[in-house]
């Protein structure tokens with residue numbers, strides 16, 4: 001018998017572990033939902049690749065989620081995929097798909113007081129101009145300053161996220177100089193890896209409001225489930241399962257840290273799949 005739609009899981013994917021920033025928020029906002037996460041750890045980073053390659057990878061990622069879990073909705077917890085492939089994913093799949101750009105733009109528009117907004121993201125997200133276009137769609141008078149931060153994803157993937165560590169701090173100072181100079185009072189962390197660097201970024205830009213794209217996407221998901229009457233009827237906590245395309249151990253450790261899972265609870269189960277089969 002077909003599973004009632006509202007009981008089906010929510011799919012979430014990213015190029016690696018950055019999308020866990022969205023998982024953390026979704027688990028807080030929607031604790032009874034079942035989540036299935038795919039992190040393409042074998043092919044990360046996406047953010048330095050061509051649009052064509054990002055689209056091919058994203059199509060495989062969503063095919064895996066839908067064939068594995070028959071999801072009722074999918075969150076594209078990756079700024080790079082949201083900027084370069086969301087339109088194609090929405091056109092090709094008949095389920096609600098939420099990207100990170102529009103929710104972050106709405107939050108930034110509400111947060112700014114001086115109308116100056118900074119955007120930091122991967123090189124391919126910045127090159128796509130997607131954030132800038134979306135910001136100007138909601139308000140053409142907003143002044144946008146963008147900066148591509150190519151080294152941030154490798155720093156996060158390798159655990160260099162401590163605000164007292166000179167390596168991420170000096171890197172952030174270099175990348176964030178144009179944002180500081182623009183006088184922006186609000187900064188969109190346009191890549192889902194970047195919330196892990198929020199303490200470092202806040203040290204460099206202490207008076208700037210940071211917009212966490214994963215958190216905003218989680219709120220949009222909540223609203224969508226409400227609108228379409230798709231909240232699960234289950235009254236027990238939902239499970240989360242994790243899949244990756246490379247060795248699972250490093251991801252399991254990072255996921256535990258990231259999601260605040262204590263050592264007593266044990267590491268989350270993470271399975272490896274061959275994404276090229278999808």
Ligand code: DGL
Nearest residue numbers: 018045046047079080192
């Ligand atoms: N977390 C991803 C993003 O939001 C991508 C990082 C990458 O793969 O380059 O853009």
